[in-house]
Amino acid sequence: MSVSVATQRGPQAARFVPRNITPTEEQLAIQNATEDTVLVQANAGAAKTTTLALRMAESWTRGVHPAQCLALTYTDEAREALRAALAKIGVPAAVVRQFGVETFESFARSVLRELDGAAVPLKADAEALKSSVWEAIDAVADNEDERWRDELVIPSMGDNGTIEAFLRVDRNLKGRMLLDLDEDDGPTTPEHAASLGYDYTLMRVFKAYERIRRGGHADHPVFRGPFDATYDLARLILAKELPARLDAWPTGVKMLMVDEMHDMNQAMHLILAKLLDAKRFFCGVGDVDQVIYSAAGADARFLGDELERTGNRRIKRYTLSASFRYDASLAKAVTRFKAKRCTSASTHGTVIGTRAYDDGGEMSCESLVVGEIRKWKTARRKLSGFAVLLRHPHQSVALENALLAADIAYTTRGFDSYLMRPEILLIRGLLAVAADRFTSVDDDRTRRRVVEAFAFFCNVRIAAAGQEHLTQHELLELAVSAVADNPVILADFFRNQVLRGVDPALARRLTAAVHIARTETGPDLLAKVVEVLRMDLLAAGVFVEEARREEVMGNLRGLAQSAARFATPADFFQSLNDAEAKQRSLRAASSGVVVADVASVKGLEFDHVAMPYLRQGEFPGARGTSLEEENLFYVGMTRAREVLSLYAHRTQPSPFVARMTGK
Numbered sequence: 001m002s003v004s005v006a007t008q009r010g011p012q013a014a015r016f017v018p019r020n021i022t023p024t025e026e027q028l029a030i031q032n033a034t035e036d037t038v039l040v041q042a043n044a045g046a047a048k049t050t051t052l053a054l055r056m057a058e059s060w061t062r063g064v065h066p067a068q069c070l071a072l073t074y075t076d077e078a079r080e081a082l083r084a085a086l087a088k089i090g091v092p093a094a095v096v097r098q099f100g101v102e103t104f105e106s107f108a109r110s111v112l113r114e115l116d117g118a119a120v121p122l123k124a125d126a127e128a129l130k131s132s133v134w135e136a137i138d139a140v141a142d143n144e145d146e147r148w149r150d151e152l153v154i155p156s157m158g159d160n161g162t163i164e165a166f167l168r169v170d171r172n173l174k175g176r177m178l179l180d181l182d183e184d185d186g187p188t189t190p191e192h193a194a195s196l197g198y199d200y201t202l203m204r205v206f207k208a209y210e211r212i213r214r215g216g217h218a219d220h221p222v223f224r225g226p227f228d229a230t231y232d233l234a235r236l237i238l239a240k241e242l243p244a245r246l247d248a249w250p251t252g253v254k255m256l257m258v259d260e261m262h263d264m265n266q267a268m269h270l271i272l273a274k275l276l277d278a279k280r281f282f283c284g285v286g287d288v289d290q291v292i293y294s295a296a297g298a299d300a301r302f303l304g305d306e307l308e309r310t311g312n313r314r315i316k317r318y319t320l321s322a323s324f325r326y327d328a329s330l331a332k333a334v335t336r337f338k339a340k341r342c343t344s345a346s347t348h349g350t351v352i353g354t355r356a357y358d359d360g361g362e363m364s365c366e367s368l369v370v371g372e373i374r375k376w377k378t379a380r381r382k383l384s385g386f387a388v389l390l391r392h393p394h395q396s397v398a399l400e401n402a403l404l405a406a407d408i409a410y411t412t413r414g415f416d417s418y419l420m421r422p423e424i425l426l427i428r429g430l431l432a433v434a435a436d437r438f439t440s441v442d443d444d445r446t447r448r449r450v451v452e453a454f455a456f457f458c459n460v461r462i463a464a465a466g467q468e469h470l471t472q473h474e475l476l477e478l479a480v481s482a483v484a485d486n487p488v489i490l491a492d493f494f495r496n497q498v499l500r501g502v503d504p505a506l507a508r509r510l511t512a513a514v515h516i517a518r519t520e521t522g523p524d525l526l527a528k529v530v531e532v533l534r535m536d537l538l539a540a541g542v543f544v545e546e547a548r549r550e551e552v553m554g555n556l557r558g559l560a561q562s563a564a565r566f567a568t569p570a571d572f573f574q575s576l577n578d579a580e581a582k583q584r585s586l587r588a589a590s591s592g593v594v595v596a597d598v599a600s601v602k603g604l605e606f607d608h609v610a611m612p613y614l615r616q617g618e619f620p621g622a623r624g625t626s627l628e629e630e631n632l633f634y635v636g637m638t639r640a641r642e643v644l645s646l647y648a649h650r651t652q653p654s655p656f657v658a659r660m661t662g663k
């Protein structure tokens with residue numbers, strides 16, 4: 001029978017004594033655990049990250065150099081949360097810096113760098129990967145050896161929906177490593193694709209795409225997408241091709257940790273299992289109900305017995321039974337919402353408030369949130385302890401406007417301020433042309449981004465006599481800099497480069513949009529500009545993901561509503577510039593409230609969490625799978641320490657609210 005050494009020795013065995021908290025018996029047991037493989041599965045806020053930090057600090061106190069400790073996570077936010085927990089329990093900043101705290105991806109990149117030889121370019125998003133996907137589609141369409149041509153559905157050029165579907169398959173196949181693990185290593189057939197649950201064409205495209213990405217070399221890709229380093233390293237491990245001697249491999253690491261282990265997918269698991277081939281301590285923590293990346297293959301089973309099944313380790317499970325973050329009332333709400341046991345050990349109270357909001361007026365959602373923040377401010381509480389969590393970025397337009405009008409400083413996480421989103425910058429550019437007032441955008445970086453937005457959405461081809469030796473990219477760079485540095489020439493740039501350098505139909509739409517902005521006034525003006533521009537078509541031309549294209553339209557609807565309050569387009573244009581300047585000065589003066597999407601605060605906590613816009617069709621959103629939406633909501637509500645404010649639509653409230661409050 002295995003008995004935890006910590007239980008035998010008791011709490012006094014711990015050498016590291018934390019600041020700010022008094023560890024419980026359960027925490028001390030993990031802090032002192034001597035088994036080599038420790039797993040902790042516990043509720044949100046039950047001190048998983050803190051206890052991992054305690055374990056790291058204990059090892060350091062016992063003489064393990066912090067650099068011999070490596071903690072891996074999936075996201076940068078989780079990395080940040082672990083470093084914050086180390087600091088909170090009193091580990092000196094210099095020591096915190098020396099601990100290895102990496103994402104699987106950054107770890108994989110650092111290992112592969114040694115093998116790659118030359119640097120492999122990173123293509124960070126769907127827009128950057130798009131051309132390679134089209135190349136792969138062409139390769140599949142042109143393949144004369146294709147045996148199941150009738151089964152292929154080749155999309156037409158420009159169909160971003162295909163790119164989105166492909167990238168989803170790409171991420172899922174790589175996260176799950178389905179093709180790599182598949183015993184049936186023969187050619188891809190329609191039956192084989194169907195048996196794995198994928199579309200045949202997309203599977204063919206995946207194979208072609210990977211050939212292109214590898215450029216004919218097994219071990220030196222031409223580029224990598226956002227999670228490709230994890231996949232490439234996992235493949236090498238699976239094929240037993242990882243060189244035995246690698247300087248970048250963390251041979252000297254004695255302690256290995258994984259935080260937020262529910263984010264693990266097969267590729268990450270292979271890397272972890274390889275790291276655990278060597279004799280080193282392992283502690284992993286997670287919460288199966290916080291799986292929000294299943295599209296990338298995240299699977300709660302990796303918190304199960306996978307390590308025992310695939311390696312020669314015996315798992316010792318420890319528990320952290322109660323949450324310290326929130327009190328019994330919120331723990332009860334978690335029990336109701338997730339149908340699981342959740343208790344609290346918190347010494348502070350948590351108030352859950354629910355307000356009904358209307359579509360506009362004094363009881364609009366943003367007015368209510370602003371009212372709550374004002375109360376918080378009046379009580380002299382820190383604004384940075386107040387987080388407003390949104391399900392969709394477009395919801396920030398009305399909220400940011402309300403915050404600016406109320407002189408409340410804020411920062412955004414997980415998305416840009418709406419003023420800096422490309423579609424809003426394009427509209428700002430058109431209004432600047434119409435009003436001939438580009439000079440009143442006082443930040444040159446914003447002016448650059450406005451000009452770039454023209455190029456981005458309109459696919460402008462720059463003509464420059466005498467500079468034919470330059471590429472389009474270089475010409476565009478020169479044009480952008482020239483206009484940003486000398487804003488009075490925006491109108492010339494628009495007339496001579498944009499209107500002449502784009503498709504004639506688009507030129508007509510752009511001209512019509514500027515004409516409306518010059519000649520018309522009234523509350524519907526901006527909606528008309530957006531309509532005549534056919535922003536939906538422009539968005540479809542550049543954004544791969546449908547959700548992103550919907551965000552564009554959502555952002556513009558929000559902008560049109562804001563515009564309705566202004567007498568003329570010039571006034572509205574000026575108000576956006578003023579808002580930007582005000583946002584900067586408020587931010588410089590004080591750290592503000594946090595406006596974030598839920599995923600970007602996973603692992604973090606705030607004294608006050610506000611969740612606005614809880615309406616049917618918004619949260620849960622129409623798109624996501626219901627379990628993932630439910631997990632997102634659970635992550636959001638469990639970020640709160642003292643106050644959780646929920647704002648539910650008066651006539652169409654989100655069903656999640658009733659489920660958690662029981663009313």
Ligand SMILES: Nc1ncnc2c1ncn2[C@@H]1O[C@H](COP(=O)(O)OP(=O)(O)OP(=O)(O)O)[C@@H](O)[C@H]1O
Nearest residue numbers: 021022023024044045046047048049050324325603
């Ligand atoms: N023994 C303790 N006494 C009081 N507070 C504690 C104790 N241990 C941890 N905490 C506090 O409880 C809160 C939640 O801890 P932590 O963030 O580690 O939880 P978690 O389980 O990792 O959360 P999540 O599931 O959201 O990632 C933090 O404020 C932490 O400082």
